[in-house]
Amino acid sequence: MKKVFVSGGSGYIALHCIARLIQKGYFVKTSIRSLSRKQEVVDSISKVVDCDGKLEFCQLDLLKDDGWNDALDECEYVLHTASPVSLLLSNNPDDLIKPAVNGLERCLNSAVKNNIKRFVMTSSFSAIGAGSKEKELDDTNWTDINNPNISPYDISKTKAEMFLWEYVSKLDKSKNIEVCSINPVIVVGPSLSKDIGVSNTVVKKILDGSSPMVPRFGVNLVDVKDVADMHIEAMINPKAAGKRFLLSSESLWFTEVSNILRLNNFNKAPKFTAPNFLVKILAIFDKELKIVLFYLGFKNTLYSNNAKKILNWKPKKVNQALIDTAKQLYELGILK
Template sequence: MKKVLLTGISGYIGLHCAAELLQQGYAVKGSVRSLSKAEKLTDTITKFVDPKGKLEFCELDLLKDDAWDEAVSDCDFVMHVASPFFSKIPKDENELIKPAVEGTQRALKAAHKAGIKRVVLTSSMVAMLGDVKGDENIDQNSWTEVNAKNATAYLKSKTLAEKSAWEFVKEKDMELVTIHPGPVYGPSLSDDLSGESMTLFKRIMTGELKQMIHASINMSDVRDVAKIHVLALENEQATGQRLIVATERAHSYQEITELLKTKGYEKVSTKVAPNFMVKFLANFNSEMKGMMPYVGKKYEGSVMASKNIFNWEPIPFDKMVLDTAKSVENVLNSEC
């Protein structure tokens, strides 16, 4: 039985990766910042798949060397999902960049030392946005220019972390595959709505969010993202690939609200904020400032490589949106 070190198992994507790995017969060692989370995470995962004794946990910190070598010592693969993310602009961009880059390096160094052949790394489409001016057709060869005017700390963190990974494996006997989702939605495996994806849908569905930004990009279903992470572990064609895992075309945030409105979510607002207003508010609001790489812009990524390598079809946009809404609705109803 092959074992995978899965970093960031407690996150939105991490939980789905854990469930998918277990369903496909892998043993999972999930990293957490505190082992106090282990029991709750086991209970959450067990609701969707029986671990059958193949789930364990270890304690790792992206900013500390402690325990990384021990964590990978009995594993066959590393799936490095853990990376900090929040939409607000931090006062110090290194709050995002440092753990992203250093965590990636720690995962790769430990894997190499343990003789692990392949690492699958969660990157993002935000590492592929060119000069961050929009109307960009992006593919496996696209990179975000980190010195671009609108390159935020998050864009820099994902781009620099991925670049450091490719640089690391260049002269090593190691294989790297990077997975690039767009904004990730889809049902949550937990009842935690505090993450960026679930929070957005909660705010839309409760009517708290009165206007959406005008922006379009390929969006990703978390179930697809987890599936491709797992398939990439042993698919030879995936070796050395940067794989976009998302819808086949770009979608706007207004499409989300309009779909929800037509399906009976009455509190949803379908209004779109004028670009000039968002840009003005960005001068005073760190969350608005974090949206500036996308406001008034369209980024369209090609998923052909992923489709061909894995004989995969993305989950339809409508299903992704409605399944996300249902997941959020279930949690909100249980809190009543």
């Protein structure tokens, strides 16, 4: 049974990756910051697959060297999903950037030491087109880290992925390791745990009744099940080495997302689109709305060329993922 190391095992995407790996016959070793969360992860995975005897844990911290050298022992592949996540503006960018880059370096060093065959990094669209108003973007684009319209999170994901490619380019040929990156847009779909993930807060915001209107801007979405499947396909596909994989299923106006939910009896979803001038006024008092201002009235088209051509990806429509997420939010009592 081939062994795969998955970092950040309690995370939203990581849990789906672990479940799919076990379903496909792999043994998984995963890291969590505290072993006190071990049972939580087991319970989450067990909702979809029996993980008894197929999953082991280790305690690792992105900011500490302890344990990294031995963590990947006997593993053949690595899915590095661990990274700090925040959609809010931070006064200290290092809170995100340092863990993202330093944690990646620790994982890469261990991967090289343990002769890992393929290293798959969970990157983000944040490293491809954050702060960009280009109408069309694909796998080849990179975020400008000097752009004043991007967040510390965008910078952290971009710098981390840049570090990945720079690190590999400087390796001695005798220590060669195959790497690739997965760059999803906003990921939606039910969580396997009670933590719905940061990206699903998009659905929560639409349904929490806090606003009768939604701003006019585009959102790019992808189903979390697709994201997990593409991690695994990128891990084993011979042609995936050295590639970036932008994953975007659909580009929708925010109003369209709201309409999908309303048509499925989630009646708190707003009916109307807010005029741009109103959003600008409200942003004076709402920190989160300030992030939206730059994209008002804008929607782009993203091309997942590598995923479709190399990994044979056939994206799912996001309708069901949105509906199932909404249902889970009520089941968990997050929404009333």
